[in-house]
Amino acid sequence: MDDLLTYDAVLARFDPVLGLEVHVELNTASKMFCGCDNTPGGEPNTTTCPVCLGLPGSLPVVNAHAVESAIRIGLALNCQVAPWCRFARKNYFYPDMTKDFQTSQYDEPICFDGWVDVEVEGETFRIEIERVHMEEDAGKLSHVGGGTGRIVGAEYSLVDYNRAGTPLMEIVTRPVRGLGAKAPAVGRAYMAMLRDLMRALGVSDARMEAGNMRCDANVSLMPTGTAELGTRTETKNVNSLRSVEAALTYEMRRQGAILAEGGRVVQETRHWHEDGEYTSPGRNKEQAEDYRYFPEPDLVPIAPDPAWVEELRASLPELPARRRARLQEAWGFSDLEMRDVLGNEGSLDLIEATVAAGAPPAAARKWWLGELARRANEAGVELGAVGVTPEQVAQVQGLVDAGTVNDKLARSVFDGVLAGEGSPEEVVASRGLAVVSDDGALGEAVDAAIAANPDVADKIRAGKVQAAGALIGAVMKQMKGKADAARVRELLLERLS
Amino acid sequence: MALTTADVARLAELARIALTPEELERLAPQLDVILDAVASVSEVATADTEPMSHALPLTNVFRDDVVTPSLPAAAVLAGAPSVEDGRFRVPRILGEGA
Ligand SMILES: [Zn+2]
Numbered sequence A: 001m002d003d004l005l006t007y008d009a010v011l012a013r014f015d016p017v018l019g020l021e022v023h024v025e026l027n028t029a030s031k032m033f034c035g036c037d038n039t040p041g042g043e044p045n046t047t048t049c050p051v052c053l054g055l056p057g058s059l060p061v062v063n064a065h066a067v068e069s070a071i072r073i074g075l076a077l078n079c080q081v082a083p084w085c086r087f088a089r090k091n092y093f094y095p096d097m098t099k100d101f102q103t104s105q106y107d108e109p110i111c112f113d114g115w116v117d118v119e120v121e122g123e124t125f126r127i128e129i130e131r132v133h134m135e136e137d138a139g140k141l142s143h144v145g146g147g148t149g150r151i152v153g154a155e156y157s158l159v160d161y162n163r164a165g166t167p168l169m170e171i172v173t174r175p176v177r178g179l180g181a182k183a184p185a186v187g188r189a190y191m192a193m194l195r196d197l198m199r200a201l202g203v204s205d206a207r208m209e210a211g212n213m214r215c216d217a218n219v220s221l222m223p224t225g226t227a228e229l230g231t232r233t234e235t236k237n238v239n240s241l242r243s244v245e246a247a248l249t250y251e252m253r254r255q256g257a258i259l260a261e262g263g264r265v266v267q268e269t270r271h272w273h274e275d276g277e278y279t280s281p282g283r284n285k286e287q288a289e290d291y292r293y294f295p296e297p298d299l300v301p302i303a304p305d306p307a308w309v310e311e312l313r314a315s316l317p318e319l320p321a322r323r324r325a326r327l328q329e330a331w332g333f334s335d336l337e338m339r340d341v342l343g344n345e346g347s348l349d350l351i352e353a354t355v356a357a358g359a360p361p362a363a364a365r366k367w368w369l370g371e372l373a374r375r376a377n378e379a380g381v382e383l384g385a386v387g388v389t390p391e392q393v394a395q396v397q398g399l400v401d402a403g404t405v406n407d408k409l410a411r412s413v414f415d416g417v418l419a420g421e422g423s424p425e426e427v428v429a430s431r432g433l434a435v436v437s438d439d440g441a442l443g444e445a446v447d448a449a450i451a452a453n454p455d456v457a458d459k460i461r462a463g464k465v466q467a468a469g470a471l472i473g474a475v476m477k478q479m480k481g482k483a484d485a486a487r488v489r490e491l492l493l494e495r496l497s
Numbered sequence B: 001m002a003l004t005t006a007d008v009a010r011l012a013e014l015a016r017i018a019l020t021p022e023e024l025e026r027l028a029p030q031l032d033v034i035l036d037a038v039a040s041v042s043e044v045a046t047a048d049t050e051p052m053s054h055a056l057p058l059t060n061v062f063r064d065d066v067v068t069p070s071l072p073a074a075a076v077l078a079g080a081p082s083v084e085d086g087r088f089r090v091p092r093i094l095g096e097g098a
Helices: A007-013 A064-076 A180-201 A241-260 A306-314 A320-331 A335-343 A347-356 A361-369 A371-379 A390-401 A407-418 A424-431 A439-452 A454-461 A465-478 A485-496 B005-014 B021-039 B073-078
Strands: A014-025 A088-091 A101-104 A111-120 A123-136 A140-144 A156-160 A167-173 A213-223 A233-238 A269-273 A278-281 B087-091
Touching: A007 A014, A007 A180, A007 A241, A014 A180, A014 A241, A064 A111, A064 A123, A064 A167, A064 A180, A064 A306, A101 A123, A111 A180, A123 A180, A180 A213, A180 A241, A180 A320, A213 A241, A233 A241, A241 A269, A241 A278, A320 A335, A320 A347, A320 A361, A335 A347, A335 A361, A347 A361, A347 A390, A361 A371, A361 A390, A371 A407, A390 A407, A390 A424, A407 A424, A439 A454, A439 A465, A439 A485, A454 A465, A454 A485, A465 A485, B005 B021
Parallel strands: A233 A269
Antiparallel strands: A014 A167, A014 A213, A088 A101, A111 A123, A123 A167, A140 A156, A156 B087, A213 A233, A269 A278
């Protein structure tokens, strides 16, 4: 295993510099240069044609929708849109591409020079975007033999070209400095922001776990007080927001240990291991990359009509940062409350949907960030996958507001909903969870509690009203928590005044 | 410009073509002649000639985002030297030393 410096020791001596390259799969109907279906996950090799298989004599034609998506992404990231640009061939030999080249963009990206702000714990960081370019994805390899399913030790590999030629956007940042201890968190926040942005634009499903969004995380360390950039490493296979943060932290600590010993960081591609939470060197030989880029002769240049670009700019949807500000105001959340919401993956959408289903914003926030966040955490799933829908949460809150259940019983209602026992109302009925506010039943329990605790009753009679809590507790216990506590208090005081 | 055998060896490596030292010696001067012939184009091109990558003055040739039928998987795989499980079977990618 690698030597690691403690995180604090790294920061005491070095400033991290980040660079993030993010690939986003577009959700167009068809592929980038041919009409094959772009829906992922079909039977192997069922969505291919002469173009995406690179058969001789085939001619690619650019998908207009993909160009539109690329421009919209660029505009949302405050980029310039190139008045004229071309595709290029990136030559390489690997069985994931039959053509022996990937159609990409080289020195003429469609969008460039942008920026975006991300927020971490109330602090705003500006990330400069170097470029957004269009390219095609490659086929999928599965490695057979060797036991681990990995390329090392494999006897042979199997290739499915369904993904070959599907539209892919690459979004590249300029080096980001001055982040200090928050560098890994900023990397994560940037990915989360991009994901939300892609969804708001509707250009990608942007699910990292499904590979719709993939991050190559570059980091280097600069000795504090100097301006000399350190040697960077590029970590691949970072497939979740949490992993972005963890992989960057790991690389900072690993590089820190090397530099602290007077060693040199090797510029290389590294591979993130989700299970063991470490990086290892990629097996690419150190041979410098030589892709022999040249302009793609089969595709004519793209020159976006400025009027079209302005039309796309004007029709951009509400972007995440603006939406957050609007919702915070509408819901009346404090900055701190909003920070909690944003710090809880997915909770903003869930709260919004719960409010739309009729719940008060504060109650929606309470359930999602409290009870349901706890359950998601225990189950090790994302909040949205906890098994309760926003509509159900609104229904439970409706039952609370109507006095049918109290907060404690509401938790049992969630138990029932999660166990598949039906809607919240059905669970209340089948589990008998409704609060008892019927004076007859409550009165009996109150009388019993007074009889069982004569000392306490005397105190209350003598004017010590705060002692009522003990008797209310006794009643609640007897009623298995299903009593209307406010009514119990009233009945007690009536009898003891 | 003189193309060296080292240049040709590098190109051969990038193109995954195995060449013997004798072949490199023989091919380097031949490729050099071809490059010279092509280079004469630059004598014709004057300073006011824009470099071009395409023969036609076209831009923005797009197609609508519409799905068209793909090839049947059986037809796609028919030409493959080896097939397994509906996929192309390719030899070991990394050598023993990897
Ligand atoms: Zn195709």
